[in-house]
Amino acid sequence: MNAVYRLEGPAASIIVKQALPYIRVIGESWPFPVSRIAFEARALGHHRRVAPQFAPELLHYDESLGLLVMEDLRHFRVARHAFVEGRTFPHLARHMGEFLARALYFTSDFYLTTPDKKALAADFAGNSHLCQTTEDVVFTGPYGDRVLNRVTPGNEAIVAELRDDGDLKQAAAAMKLLFRSKAEALIHGDLHTGSIMATEDETRVIDSEWAFHGPMGFDLGALIGNLFLAAISQPGHATALDDRTETASWALRAAADVWAHFSDGFQHLASDHESEFFASDVFSRIDRQAVIARHLDSVFTDMIGFAGAKMIRRIIGISHVEDFETIVDIPTRARLERHALRTARRLLIERQNVSSIQKAIEILQMEAD
Amino acid sequence: MNAVYRLEGPAASIIVKQALPYIRVIGESWPFPVSRIAFEARALGHHRRVAPQFAPELLHYDESLGLLVMEDLRHFRVARHAFVEGRTFPHLARHMGEFLARALYFTSDFYLTTPDKKALAADFAGNSHLCQTTEDVVFTGPYGDRVLNRVTPGNEAIVAELRDDGDLKQAAAAMKLLFRSKAEALIHGDLHTGSIMATEDETRVIDSEWAFHGPMGFDLGALIGNLFLAAISQPGHATALDDRTETASWALRAAADVWAHFSDGFQHLASDHESEFFASDVFSRIDRQAVIARHLDSVFTDMIGFAGAKMIRRIIGISHVEDFETIVDIPTRARLERHALRTARRLLIERQNVSSIQKAIEILQMEAD
Structure with a gap:
């Protein structure tokens, strides 16, 4: 989407990211506001304040040039690329759970005062063009016959069915309504596995230009949906030496661990901080825990629905992912994509009845050929 | 809260409303931002655009003086005062249902584009001091031992129970979370029966200084909760000539009619208007109706919960209402207030299981002594 440069000198290297007034990979035919980089700078600033170990260092920001200078994560790999190669990261799930707990809690109604929360939401209201694009x-878009949508040969029938599936489209519209109206926290807005860079020991979240005050479940759903895509696509990358069952199992475990660490972390943060929301002369510790638990149930349901929507859009929409695109055998790719589509459809439609992340994983496993 | 003057001349009269930097009835000890009148002017402007027959005419607005000049509704009665006198209005419920359908639909995600919706919500973010007060x-506040709270003698025991009732306080906190995070439409923000003026034929909504982008159910809940208070309090105003059963029944029917007219009106508006939300190449008429119906189910549940919260706060909080305050026999007043409290508690706690407005009315009738 942007122009990204690595600048190297004898002592060090840095990354320069410049927003162009259009989407780079598509061209000037798709204009896109440069202001997005101002929102990225603000969101990154927030991440650095509440979870500095999980966000790249911001070295410089030039508003007039639409340009960010950041630390060069040269020893890091983009998580999605690594998964395609069969590589996994022992701490990524825990790190992401912690990152999300902190990034979301500290901008939530449970922590901020009302004026601070509303001012923060208003600050990001101007990023509406990116919200509208999402x-x-x-x-x-994925449910219409749009010019830029792309379908893998062999999947025409299932895609036609999905585009004619009222229950599915109604579920997608219900999730869109939540995306538009649930102002729960400052979310990253595009937290798929291509927005995460990792090493064996460290994890960084990048590319927060889609940030706005929205539903917590959207970030979580993007992440676990993309971990599900990583898991489902693994057989397409099997070799004689590695059948990839380990990598696939790891990705499913990672999805479960992200939720567990997020949920634990959020509950701990809410217990540890006094706030206007839970005035201590009125609400007991038990009241507070019960309200947070019920809130997390609703975030969980949203996460499952958003995961389904994000999976579908990567397979039948305009922006596909390397997890499947690099599978050279087209019938295999098509077959695994159908597995993902059936799983995603059920997650979206059955989200209210998916009671745990294990149940979501069971659905995924049940829908394999 | 404000200074309100009637200016009369030989030809006509007008109303001048000036925001003071504090709450008038309390005094300078409770500072309150004058900016609220700017938000009232904007909200009133919106009401005049989408439902001109239900909002007073705005003749002049002076920002520097914090002053609105409006038409004088001299032949109108404040609905709450009229109910205390046993008077009812044949068209009020239908008018309010229509008003709410139009005021809420035209600022909802179903009608506005994403940038317009976010800009509108941001425009009202500055009214956060009033949101925080609500x-x-x-x-x-009603659930704490606060200095300004007031309890009718004889009700000390039930109030102590309510303040120790974890389920109830958790339900109140859950509704507070929705009030803070559900940005569904530009709501009036204080739509009780004291904000409605009526004649036999006409209805006007006044005092919209609490407006912000919030949950649709809050306006609906304020209105039906206050109609329930009107109904429950009627026996306290009975005389030898009028036992007030007619007025009480009318108030319950009015609550049911408000919901029916709102719900029908909203569905019609959503069917009649094309919008970005329901892109016509993707969503069929049936999809659209199903999504709107599910949205209205969620608004209904919110309405029931907000109604309960609004009823309780008027009886054990800092701001009581004429419906009960004018009942001179204290034991009668206390008894009727207990009826309202028991009803409200159940509405709040059981809101997810209250499937229709008739069920809510049954709860109210069941909880009578």
Whole structure:
């Protein structure tokens, strides 16, 4: 989407990211506001304040050039690329759970005062063009016969069925409504596995230009949905030496661990901090825990629905992912994509009845050929 | 809260409303931002655009003086005062249902584009001091031992029970969370029966200084909760000539009719207007109706919960209402207030299981002594 440069000198290297007034990979035919980089700078600033170990260092920001200078994560790998190669990261799930707990809690209604929360939400209201793009490419476009949508040969029938599936489209519209109206926290807004860089020991979240005050479940759903895609696509990358069952199992475990660490972390943060929301002369510790637990149930349901929507859009929409695109045998790719589509459809439609992350994983396993 | 003057001349009269930097009835000890009148002017402007027959005419607005000049509704009665006198209005419920359908639909995600919706929500973010006040006086304060709270003699025991009732306080906190995070439409923000003026034929909504982008169910809940208070309090106003059973029945029917007219009106508006939300190449008429119906189910549940919260706060919080305050026999007043409290508690706690407005009315009738 942007122009990204690595600048190297004898002592060090840095990354320069410049927003162009259009989407780079598509060209000037798709104009896109440069202001997005101002929102990225603000969101990154927030991440650095509440979870500095999980966000790249911001070295410089030039508003007039639409340009960010950041630390060079040269020893890091983009998580999605690594998964395609069969590589996994022992701490990534825990790190992401912690990152999300902190990034979301400290901008939530449970922590911020009302004026601070509303001011923060208003600060990001101007990023609406990116929100509108998400609404179109995630919740709407994949279900229409749009020029830029792409379908793997062999999957025409299932895609036609999905585009004619009222229950599915109604579920997608319901999730779009939540995306538009649930102002729960400052979310990253595009937290798939391509926005995560990792090493054996460290994890960084990048590319937060889609940030706005939205539903917590959207970030979580993007992440676990993309971990599900990583898991489902693994057989397409099997070799004689590695059948990839380990990598696939790891990705499913990682999805479960992200939720567990997020949920634990959020509950701990809410117990540890006094706040206006839970005035201590009124609400007991038990009241507080019960309200947070019920909130997390609702975030969980949203996460499952958003995961389904994000999986579908990566397979039948305009923006596909390397997990499947690099599978050279087309019938295999098509077959695994159908597995992902059936799983995602059920997650979206059955989200209210998916009671645990284990149940979601069971659905995924049940829908394999 | 404000200074309100009637200016009369030989030809006509007008109303001048000036925001003071504090709450008038309390005094300078409770500072309150004058900016609220700017938000009232904007909200009133919106009401005049989408439902001109239900909002007073705005003749002049002076920002520097914090002053609104409006038409004088001299032949109108404040609905709450009229109910205390046993008077009812044949068209009020239908008018309010229509008003709410139009005021809420035209600022909802189903009608506005994403940038327009986010800009509108951001425009009202500055009214956060009033939101914060609502959060305190409706969802928090009534459940604490606060200096300005007031309890009718004889009700000390039930109030102590309510303040120790974890389920109830958790339900109140859950509704507070929705009030803070559900940005569904530009709501009036204080739509009780004291904000409605009526004649036999006409209805006007006044005092929209609490407006912000919030949950649709809050306006609906304020209105039906206050109609329930009107109904429950009627026996306290009985005389030898009028036992007030007619007025009480009318108030319950009015609550049911408000919901029916709102719900029908909203569905019609959503069917009649094309919008970005329901891109016509993707969503069929049936999809659209199903999504709107599910949305209205969620608004209904919110309405029931907000109604309960608003009823409780008027009886054990800092701001009581004429419906009960004018009942001179204290034991009668206390008894009727207990009826309202028991009803409200059940509405709040059981809101997810209250499937229709008739069920809510049955709860109210069941909880009578």
